[in-house]
Amino acid sequence: MTWTPQQPIVSLKDVHKSFGSVEVLRGISLDVMKGEVICIIGPSGSGKSTLIRCINALNDIQAGSITVEGLEVNDPKLDKLALRRKVGMVFQQYNLFPHKTALQNVMMAPIKVLGQDRAEVENRARALIAKVRLNGKEDAYPGELSGGQQQRVAIARSLAMNPDVMLFDEVTAALDPETVKEVLMTIKDLAADGMTCILVTHEMGFAREIADCIYFTDRGVIVESGPPATFFDNAQDPRTQQFLAQIL
Amino acid sequence: MTMYCLHQKPKVRGHMPVMLPMRLRADGLPLADRLFNLWTLTALVLALAAVLIGPAFAQLATPDERTILTILLEWTPTLAKGFGFNVLISVLSMLIGTIMGVFLGVLQVSQIRPIRQSAWLVTQFFRNSPWLVLLFYCILLIPFQFEVFGVKVPFPGWIKAVIGLSLPVMAYTSEFMRGAILSIPTGQWESAESLGFSRRMTLTNIILPQTVKRVLPSWMNLYAVLTMATPLVSIIGVDDVMALTRAALSAEGRADLLIPMYLYILSWFFLYCYPISSLTRVLERKYSVKL
Numbered sequence: 001m002t003w004t005p006q007q008p009i010v011s012l013k014d015v016h017k018s019f020g021s022v023e024v025l026r027g028i029s030l031d032v033m034k035g036e037v038i039c040i041i042g043p044s045g046s047g048k049s050t051l052i053r054c055i056n057a058l059n060d061i062q063a064g065s066i067t068v069e070g071l072e073v074n075d076p077k078l079d080k081l082a083l084r085r086k087v088g089m090v091f092q093q094y095n096l097f098p099h100k101t102a103l104q105n106v107m108m109a110p111i112k113v114l115g116q117d118r119a120e121v122e123n124r125a126r127a128l129i130a131k132v133r134l135n136g137k138e139d140a141y142p143g144e145l146s147g148g149q150q151q152r153v154a155i156a157r158s159l160a161m162n163p164d165v166m167l168f169d170e171v172t173a174a175l176d177p178e179t180v181k182e183v184l185m186t187i188k189d190l191a192a193d194g195m196t197c198i199l200v201t202h203e204m205g206f207a208r209e210i211a212d213c214i215y216f217t218d219r220g221v222i223v224e225s226g227p228p229a230t231f232f233d234n235a236q237d238p239r240t241q242q243f244l245a246q247i248l
Numbered sequence: 249m250t251m252y253c254l255h256q257k258p259k260v261r262g263h264m265p266v267m268l269p270m271r272l273r274a275d276g277l278p279l280a281d282r283l284f285n286l287w288t289l290t291a292l293v294l295a296l297a298a299v300l301i302g303p304a305f306a307q308l309a310t311p312d313e314r315t316i317l318t319i320l321l322e323w324t325p326t327l328a329k330g331f332g333f334n335v336l337i338s339v340l341s342m343l344i345g346t347i348m349g350v351f352l353g354v355l356q357v358s359q360i361r362p363i364r365q366s367a368w369l370v371t372q373f374f375r376n377s378p379w380l381v382l383l384f385y386c387i388l389l390i391p392f393q394f395e396v397f398g399v400k401v402p403f404p405g406w407i408k409a410v411i412g413l414s415l416p417v418m419a420y421t422s423e424f425m426r427g428a429i430l431s432i433p434t435g436q437w438e439s440a441e442s443l444g445f446s447r448r449m450t451l452t453n454i455i456l457p458q459t460v461k462r463v464l465p466s467w468m469n470l471y472a473v474l475t476m477a478t479p480l481v482s483i484i485g486v487d488d489v490m491a492l493t494r495a496a497l498s499a500e501g502r503a504d505l506l507i508p509m510y511l512y513i514l515s516w517f518f519l520y521c522y523p524i525s526s527l528t529r530v531l532e533r534k535y536s537v538k539l
Contacts (some may be wrong), residue, residue: 056442058368058438058441058442079259080444084441084442085444086445087442088442089439089442091433091435091439093433095433095436095438095439096439097433097439097440097458098458099437099457099458108443108453109443109444109445110444112449112453113443113444113445113449153344154439157443158442158443161444162441202483221483
């Protein structure tokens with residue numbers, strides 16, 4: 001199946017996922033169009049992170065289908081590299097490579113995985129580091145950077161692969177309140193550039209500001225979804241109302 | 249919190265003993281650390297001085313007999329050659345053992361179960377065998393020469409000894425590697441995977457470079473222990489420093505030479521191994537706080 005930009009860039013249909021006997025995702029369906037920013041919110045253990053990890057095949061699924069630009073993620077014959085070139089991912093714990101400098105972290109995958117020209121990659125990497133506002137930190141090791149700075153390097157590292165979709169898995173959850181802002185600013189810039197973003201987040205104010213659509217998950221199902229204004233001010237489902245009442 | 253609570257209690261309020269590593273008792277320390285400290289050095293130097301000076305006075309009455317010090321000095325070049333041989337054997341065993349051990353350690357974390365299990369079995373077998381028995385096996389099982397295209401290539405005993413000693417080094421290194429690889433956070437694997445790295449590329453580019461720092465102290469400690477084990481090769485007929493010392497003693501035929509000469513050799517091993525084990529402790533302290 002060939003994918004056209006009129007179709008959803010990421011599409012989940014009735015996705016089921018269990019760890020052993022524990023069913024974590026119980027029939028999730030959602031569509032993301034190119035350039036859209038969606039936020040997935042919900043209580044801990046509701047399957048948010050699992051959902052996002054399934055999209056780039058870090059977790060496999062038991063039933064249903066996930067497609068990214070028409071690529072069937074659950075296909076056993078999936079070309080994983082093709083998928084990973086389309087989908088970038090940023091983690092809660094940054095997961096930078098501690099033995100490499102910021103610049104090397106950003107340059108590594110394009111050179112080693114895609115075999116691109118070093119000089120060309122270096123130019124792009126420096127531009128990306130400037131884009132995440134870390135000029136001057138190119139030669140710093142991750143251990144010398146603050147959490148917020150590390151997370152921005154991690155974002156630049158993902159972007160270096162030129163992905164079409166970015167996944168953010170609670171990327172500000174491990175940060176100090178003051179550094180959260182700088183990471184959110186970076187994501188906002190990305191969204192403004194038209195990058196398709198799927199975020200799992202606890203930052204409700206940010207979700208409201210940036211998202212085109214909010215999905216609320218609880219116990220492995222999507223309880224409610226909608227544009228931020230409707231979702232936050234006029235939630236229909238009692239579970240959503242209860243969750244929002246607790247956190248807002 | 250520092251891991252080294254042997255000499256001083258950590259000055260941390262509410263410190264919980266259960267959080268401390270198990271290595272608190274001296275007999276849990278690596279062998280090299282137990283044997284080598286400034287006290288043993290002092291004792292050794294004092295003993296050597298006493299033995300050298302004492303008989304020297306006693307022999308004033310018989311001036312025609314050479315002093316023990318003179319004899320030791322006379323034999324020093326020969327013994328030094330022997331000691332150099334011990335060092336050579338230790339370096340080569342370490343080199344071969346490490347290369348094989350890193351490989352075996354990587355196989356121990358293979359995703360393919362039969363590979364993982366066989367690597368585990370090999371590791372455990374050689375890690376739990378006495379070194380001397382392994383040496384005997386190598387001497388007996390490996391022929392003394394090979395025929396390659398009609399040319400007879402000799403295979404001397406000392407090379408067999410190198411192979412014999414490299415086997416336990418391999419097994420220990422394999423275990424160090426397995427532990428180090430498993431101690432790298434899984435997030436490193438996941439982020440590499442999400443960037444498109446294959447498992448093998450992740451291992452060589454991301455995981456293995458990070459294990460170096462973790463393995464280095466134990467690996468150096470292993471080298472010190474290995475060097476101290478090299479006199480074992482004299483038992484299987486290799487002319488190392490121990491074999492030469494025995495030869496020198498029988499050539500001189502003097503009973504009063506026995507203790508000073510062995511003490512002399514002992515001090516060489518000490519001077520060679522002590523800096524290594526000191527450096528190991530420094531590195532361990534430096535890296536243990538890291539997270």
